[in-house]
Structure formats: structure tokens, C-alpha cells
Amino acid sequence: MITVLLVDDNGPIRKSVCSLLEKADDIQVVATASNGVDAVDKARSYHPDVAVMDISMPIMDGLEATEHIRECCRLTRVILLSGFDAPEYIQRAVEVGAKGYVLKDAAGKDLLEAIHAIQQGSHYFSEKIASTAEKYLARK
Amino acid sequence: MARKTKENPGSPKSKLDGKDSRSVLNPNGKRLLATYMGAPIGIAECSLDGMYINVNQEFCRITGYEKGELLTRGIKDITHEDDYLSEIKLHEQLIAGEIQAYKLEKRYVRKDGEVIWFRVICSLVRDSKGKPLHKVEIVQDRNEELNNLVLALREEISEREQAEQALRKTGKRLRELSRRFVEAQEEERRALARELHDRLGQTLSALNLNLTMMNGQLSEDSKQRLGSRLADSLHLIAEASSLVRNVMADLRPAALEDYGLEAALQSYINEYTSRYEIKVLFDHASQPIPRLGHITEITLLRIAQEAMTNVARHAQADQINLSLQREENIITMTIQDNGVGIPSLQEATHPSSHGLTFMRERIETVGGNFKIFSTPETGTRVEVTVPLENGASK
Numbered sequence: 001m002i003t004v005l006l007v008d009d010n011g012p013i014r015k016s017v018c019s020l021l022e023k024a025d026d027i028q029v030v031a032t033a034s035n036g037v038d039a040v041d042k043a044r045s046y047h048p049d050v051a052v053m054d055i056s057m058p059i060m061d062g063l064e065a066t067e068h069i070r071e072c073c074r075l076t077r078v079i080l081l082s083g084f085d086a087p088e089y090i091q092r093a094v095e096v097g098a099k100g101y102v103l104k105d106a107a108g109k110d111l112l113e114a115i116h117a118i119q120q121g122s123h124y125f126s127e128k129i130a131s132t133a134e135k136y137l138a139r140k
Numbered sequence: 141m142a143r144k145t146k147e148n149p150g151s152p153k154s155k156l157d158g159k160d161s162r163s164v165l166n167p168n169g170k171r172l173l174a175t176y177m178g179a180p181i182g183i184a185e186c187s188l189d190g191m192y193i194n195v196n197q198e199f200c201r202i203t204g205y206e207k208g209e210l211l212t213r214g215i216k217d218i219t220h221e222d223d224y225l226s227e228i229k230l231h232e233q234l235i236a237g238e239i240q241a242y243k244l245e246k247r248y249v250r251k252d253g254e255v256i257w258f259r260v261i262c263s264l265v266r267d268s269k270g271k272p273l274h275k276v277e278i279v280q281d282r283n284e285e286l287n288n289l290v291l292a293l294r295e296e297i298s299e300r301e302q303a304e305q306a307l308r309k310t311g312k313r314l315r316e317l318s319r320r321f322v323e324a325q326e327e328e329r330r331a332l333a334r335e336l337h338d339r340l341g342q343t344l345s346a347l348n349l350n351l352t353m354m355n356g357q358l359s360e361d362s363k364q365r366l367g368s369r370l371a372d373s374l375h376l377i378a379e380a381s382s383l384v385r386n387v388m389a390d391l392r393p394a395a396l397e398d399y400g401l402e403a404a405l406q407s408y409i410n411e412y413t414s415r416y417e418i419k420v421l422f423d424h425a426s427q428p429i430p431r432l433g434h435i436t437e438i439t440l441l442r443i444a445q446e447a448m449t450n451v452a453r454h455a456q457a458d459q460i461n462l463s464l465q466r467e468e469n470i471i472t473m474t475i476q477d478n479g480v481g482i483p484s485l486q487e488a489t490h491p492s493s494h495g496l497t498f499m500r501e502r503i504e505t506v507g508g509n510f511k512i513f514s515t516p517e518t519g520t521r522v523e524v525t526v527p528l529e530n531g532a533s534k
Contacts, residue, residue, distance in 0.1 A: 019350070023353065087407075104381075105378055108356075
């Protein structure tokens, strides 16, 4: 069973993503959070296999939270789930150690696949941003 | 001109010399003497070689010398050195009979060293045969007049300075108001973008997820009936999401806030080149550009957007060179196209022409300058400069 921490400040999104993830037999959402600080706390408490993280959030954004989680919970892998597709965000996501980046519009299609892929040790990026992400991964 | 330190024995004795003549003067002579001595204007008599032979009380007051002291002195002794030569020329012309009289504005050096301005009128007294006897010098104190003039000038300068100061204050206040207006406008745009992101964008994303899940759960039978409609709905949601993202990017360029001006310009160029068939070459700064403060950065970005939109609409260009450079404390951004130029630059730069006025006014709110050059041969170049310290402080 892959344990997941779901982080998004938007209630309907959390609910929809939760429903999507729970459809999978091998995924369990163990905790949810609505900002970066809450996310780091929950990651410390639950040590999930995967954190699915929004970027734009109050108090602490998802990129900074990812950096903290990578430091305190080394086994937790982070997938950023965002509407931003600008190269700067992809670059920053790679720099802070995110293993995947899924665009919100493609979440229905990509997210489950992304979680399974990074659980296997791979990276996963939505098709639209894949080439940009590969460029930054190669530089890392 | 001879100069003697003691009373000049060779000079003609003035008939109005009170010391010697009082006792022999008739009543008319006495009255004339009293008038001469008490006149509220300086009167002096000089020998032909420039020595004073008689002076009245006012002349003494003006020069600060006692009468006895003046009678041992000449014009040269109490005239400012810069004025002496010009006076001596006139004096010689007078004696030579070349001129009947002369007027002069000159400086005397008072006994206490103070330099004072006077208007002097001189004429020659001759005997019955026309032989020159001595020179009469009427001295009008100009200092009061000059002081009044100086006061009036000072007052005028002060009024002008006050007016200039008021103008500067008004200009500063206007710039401040414009800056606040821009800040308020940008804040409103940011708030609107946040609302779009938090409410509409997120709701569309949730809707997309839900429909995707429903799509996956449909039975074969239902898929046949509803599949295409569901796909259409997903397509519509994707379009709406894209629209919301574009509007958001325009209202609040996220890359600008998080990554600075160069990233935001690059992001805009990517969007621009995907929309128009115009190549954009971005010449990055050779010297690193620090963060300039939100208002300066958004101002430069908005100007680049406006200029590039103008190129797409009017220039018939197929290439833009966008340059962002720093030279010491000046940031310069230029947008050069290879299009047909602006037909009437005068018309385009008229205040009623909103695009160029917008750019000029926006850059002025952050203390910058705006220039535009355009010819049919070279296309149009928009150049804006901002002082770094100004930008960095805002």
C-alpha cells in the first residue's frame, strides 16, 4: 500500500483528488494539509511514501515545503500538483528535489501513474512540461 | 593727472570756499553758500588736475571723509580702481573741450573701505574768456536705488524660487499619485488574479478531476450514450482553464513576483511567439540585474508588453530585438522591431495617443525616461531607462 499525504489549500480540489486516489486499491491517503507548514508537520508525523503537493498556498508554498520534507523525511517522495507550467517553476521543482510534477488539468489522467512511477524510483512529469523538466534534471 | 597730498597751491581757490569767503560774501552769496553746503546731494569741485578744492556736507557724508581730508585728496584717491581709467578719459575730454559734460556711474571707496555706487554728473566752469577754471561734480547716491533694486530682485528671485519649489512639489506629488495609482491598479489585478486562481481555476480543476473519474467509471453502455458528451465537457473545461490561466498571467505575471523581470520577460516572449509569427531575440543583461522592486519590475514588463503588442498590431515586422541591460546604476530596456515604422511619430506621441502616453507616464512614475525612434527604414525602437537606486528602493 502506498501511503499519501495530500496538500492543497483548495477544499474542492482536495476532495476530488482524494476521491481519485482512493479509487486505486494500492493507494491510501493517510493525511491532508492545506498549507506548507501543516504539510511539513503531517509529513513528520505520518512519514508517507508520497506527498502530493500544490505550489501556490498560504503561509508556506509547496516548493519550500518540499525542500523541508526532503530534509526531514528522506523517504517521502514529493509530486507537485500545480496549474503553473512556466519553466521557472519546473526548474525550481527539480532543484528542491521533487520527483514528479503533474499539471492540474492533467491530474485525472496522470496522477495515479505519477504516484506509481515515483514509488518505483522513477521521475514523472506531465507531457506538456516533460521536455523542460528533462533539461533541468540533466543539469542537476 | 597730478596728485598732491596737501592743499594744491596752484589750484584756483573756490569762490564758495566758506572758510575764507564767508566774511566777504553779500547776502545772496551767503544764501548761495548755505544752499551749496546744505544741499541734499553731493557736490564737489575739482581742480583741472583732479584734486578736490571744495566739497559740501553731503559729499563728505557720502565718502565718509572730513572736508579737510578731502581737500588733500584727488579723484584717484577715492575712486574704485576699476572705474578710475574710464573716468579719467572723460575728465580729459571735458578739459579739452571735446565734451560739455559727462555722466558716469562709478564706485567710490569710502574712508572705512566700503565700496559704494554713485551716479556722477560733471561739467566744467570757465572764466569769461572760456578758459577752464575747475570741474563741478554732482554726486547722486545710487545705493538706496540699487539696494531697492537688489531687494526687488531678491524678492522676485524668492518668488520665482517659491514658484519653482511649488512646481517641483506639485510634480513630485503628481508622480507620487501616479505611482500610488499604479500600485493600486496592480494590487487590484493581483487580487482579481487570486480570485480567479482560488475560485474559478481551482473549481475548474476539481471539475476536470471529477469528470475524468466519472468517465473512468462509466459502463460500456453508458459510455456509448454519454462518452462523447463527457469528452466535450472535458474539452470545454480544458479550454476554460486555459483561458483563466491566460487572463491570470496577464493580470499577475507569477514569474515576475517569484523569479524577477528577466524570467517574466522570457515567459511573456514564449507566450508572444506562440501567438504571433514574430521572432523575438532576447539580449539578456551582461551584468546581473538585482530585483528592482515590484512596481519598477511590473512597469518595465507592462511597457515591454505594450510595445510588443504594438509591433504585432501595426509594425508588419517579423523580428523583435528585446534588450535588457545594466550599465552601472542605469537599467535600459529597448524593444527594436524591423517593421515599417510609425507613419507619424508626432501624432503617435501626442498625449491623446494612449499607447505611447501609457508607456511614458508609467516609466515616469518610477523616475525613468522614455524615448521612441522610428523610421520606415529602421523600424521602431522604444527605449526606457530607470535609475537602479530608484527602482531598487521601490
